[in-house]
Ligand code: HEC
């Protein structure tokens with residue numbers, strides 16, 4: 086028979102069990118632990134009643150408070166769509182100058198434009214739009230096709246040398262490969278073109294050869310690049326007198342351009358980007374240019 090007795094050392098009652106003379110103290114659960122357990126139980130029970138909790142056959146118990154994260158998300162998505170709708174329709178309806186004069190709309194242009202540019206254009210033109218070999222700098226270089234907003238939007242829409250039937254067409258002829266100019270004439274005109282952006286080179290060159298180069302240029306190149314070689318937006322031929330080069334301004338690269346010709350391809354974005362996005366990108370590119378000057 087178990088015999089309850091009080092332990093002399095701790096003053097606690099024993100459980101009455103005894104194993105080979107070892108007795109077990111009957112230590113009660115501390116009241117703080119009881120308090121914690123009771124509070125936690127009350128809290129969990131009330132939480133399952135107030136909040137969405139138990140699964141059922143036809144759905145789940147929604148809780149007395151009616152809290153629903155999905156409703157909250159749908160609501161904020163709807164709010165964002167309404168806000169977006171209001172600025173998209175303004176971008177669509179306002180003309181370029183009005184948008185450019187509106188700081189709120191331009192903040193949207195900068196944010197949305199940067200994302201669109203990164204996704205669609207940066208692979209060729211570089212993340213900072215400053216170009217890569219073969220792909221023009223859109224920020225600082227003089228434009229080949231014109232920098233009024235309608236022209237830029239049109240370039241983005243139809244592309245250059247691409248598959249769209251409306252695409253802009255621009256080709257640098259292959260004067261060497263297609264035997265339009267003799268080798269010596271190519272060397273002369275290449276020297277002349279070098280001196281257009283680096284006049285200091287002329288001192289080290291033969292004056293007669295440079296004069297021949299200038300007249301070859303006037304006869305063969307000026308029609309597209311202009312008499313002054315500053316480019317012509319009608320033909321899309323670039324300015325050859327500055328320090329911006331699509332392909333390169335060193336002698337070997339210039340010679341390559343003249344010998345083999347060039348025809349860079351810019352894809353058409355109509356159908357791939359919405360008219361709103363094309364307009365945003367136009368404004369974005371022109372904004373980068375404006376901040377550069
Ligand atoms: C596959 C490469 C490629 C992609 C992608 C690309 N471009 Fe181009 N882009 C070019 C090339 C190459 C040219 C120059 C073509 C030429 O005139 O020979 C060009 C020219 C342009 C021009 C004309 C520049 C001038 O001086 O008139 C604009 C504007 C332009 N791109 C904007 C964009 C925008 C905006 C995007 C993104 C929607 C984009 N490009 C995506 C290759 C690309």
Ligand code: HEC
Nearest residue numbers: 255256257305306309321322330331332333342347348349
């Ligand atoms: C039919 C019009 C046309 C004629 C003629 C022409 N060009 Fe071009 N040229 C272009 C176009 C368009 C480009 C731009 C090609 C591109 O970006 O893909 C170009 C590009 C160039 C480039 C490369 C520029 C760069 O930024 O890297 C050089 C150099 C050049 N031309 C020199 C000449 C010389 C020299 C002649 C005369 C012997 C000449 N071109 C005649 C249309 C022409």
